[in-house]
Amino acid sequence: MADILTFDRFVPGSTIGSASEAVGEEALARWRKMYPWDQPVPGRLPIAICVPLMMRAYMKVVAPRPPGNIHARQEFTFVAPISEGENVTTEISCLNKELRRERRYLFLAVRSTGEGGRVLFTGRMDMIWAV
Amino acid sequence: MNDAQFKDVTLNVDQAVILAYAEMTDDFNPIHVDPVFAATTPLGGVIAHGTMSLNLIWQSISATFGEDAIGGALLDVKFVRPVRIGDTVRAGGSAVPAADGRHAVWVKNQDGVEVISGTLDLQGCAKEGGKVSRKG
Numbered sequence: 001m002a003d004i005l006t007f008d009r010f011v012p013g014s015t016i017g018s019a020s021e022a023v024g025e026e027a028l029a030r031w032r033k034m035y036p037w038d039q040p041v042p043g044r045l046p047i048a049i050c051v052p053l054m055m056r057a058y059m060k061v062v063a064p065r066p067p068g069n070i071h072a073r074q075e076f077t078f079v080a081p082i083s084e085g086e087n088v089t090t091e092i093s094c095l096n097k098e099l100r101r102e103r104r105y106l107f108l109a110v111r112s113t114g115e116g117g118r119v120l121f122t123g124r125m126d127m128i129w130a131v
Numbered sequence: 132m133n134d135a136q137f138k139d140v141t142l143n144v145d146q147a148v149i150l151a152y153a154e155m156t157d158d159f160n161p162i163h164v165d166p167v168f169a170a171t172t173p174l175g176g177v178i179a180h181g182t183m184s185l186n187l188i189w190q191s192i193s194a195t196f197g198e199d200a201i202g203g204a205l206l207d208v209k210f211v212r213p214v215r216i217g218d219t220v221r222a223g224g225s226a227v228p229a230a231d232g233r234h235a236v237w238v239k240n241q242d243g244v245e246v247i248s249g250t251l252d253l254q255g256c257a258k259e260g261g262k263v264s265r266k267g
Contacts, residue, residue: 030155034148037140038190047198049161051182054155066207067160071181076206077255081198106221 004064006102010094010116016108017061017089023049023082045082053082054110057090058125062108068130072105075124086114095124097105104129137224137236138194140187144179144218152183172223178213182246184238185210190235192251195224206236206251213231214240224251232256 001003001106010016023045031038031049032113054076080090110123142148147167153159158180169177192201200247214220221265224236232254237246 030151034151035142035186035190037192044198046190047193047201048186051189052152052156052188055158055180055182057155071210073209074182074185074209076208078201078204078206080202097214123234 003063004066004131005062006131007097008095009104010129012094012096015091016091017092019057019060020087020089021053021056022087023053023084027052029086041081043084045084045086047081047088049076049084050078050112051076051086051122053088053112054090054121054123057092057110057112059110060092061092066130069123070128073126077127078120079119080114082114082120088120089113099127104131113115137191137222137234139221139223140191140194140209141219142184142187144214144216144220145266146177146204146216149177149179149183149216152180153181156180156182164252174213177216179218179233181213181214184214184220184222187220187238188224188236188247188249191222191224196253199252203253203258205255207232207252208236208247210246211248212240212244212246214238214246220246222247 038046090110090112093109095109098105106127106129108125110125112120114120149163152162162172162178163180166177172261176212211267218243220238222238224234227235232252236251237248239245
């Protein structure tokens with residue numbers, strides 16, 4: 001098993017990794033059950049589904065994590081809707097890290113692209129890292 | 132709808148909803164899904180995933196403006212308080228006076244306390260007649 005990603009191991013400016021997936025019927029059914037009012041334009045996925053896509057990539061790429069990290073702030077730019085069945089690749093990189101009042105702030109950049117490399121959404125996750 | 136207000140979106144939070152979202156995100160952190168473990172932490176019990184409520188803000192934005200009008204929308208939020216089992220959370224927003232394209236956005240619990248607080252900037256979006264179009 002790989003070593004836990006401690007704060008010291010993050011290198012500002014470096015890519016941590018990427019994950020690709022197409023949102024399947026099972027995940028969509030789960031979404032519709034939880035948010036039945038969220039009706040997208042036919043042929044597209046609900047806009048907000050980019051949030052769990054980002055989180056799934058984070059869970060997969062930024063791992064293994066120490067327990068106790070806090071997701072403090074989220075910046076998110078919606079660029080274009082995702083088409084049904086479109087494969088989405090989300091790349092996560094370390095933007096910066098800072099020690100502030102003994103707290104370990106980690107800033108992760110997120111960039112998701114779809115078919116043909118078109119940008120779908122970008123974001124920044126501000127984390128307070130546990131160790 | 133008051134023209135200055137976003138369309139509200141509301142979610143009742145229970146353990147089943149939290150578990151469904153854990154499956155959706157692959158985030159099975161015990162603080163979200165294990166009541167016994169969560170009770171031993173400083174938070175004193177299970178809390179919902181912050182992004183589960185963040186989704187409601189995007190849904191409110193999409194319902195208010197229409198998804199074709201928000202390409203380039205920049206959302207910046209802070210997760211300021213935990214959401215707990217039994218809470219009812221409501222997302223919405225409103226225009227910031229004299230700030231073209233800038234809006235305050237929030238998620239509040241049943242007591243009216245903000246659990247997510249932030250801003251939406253639509254200045255980067257395609258505009259119609261100098262103003263971002265509003266749906267409905």
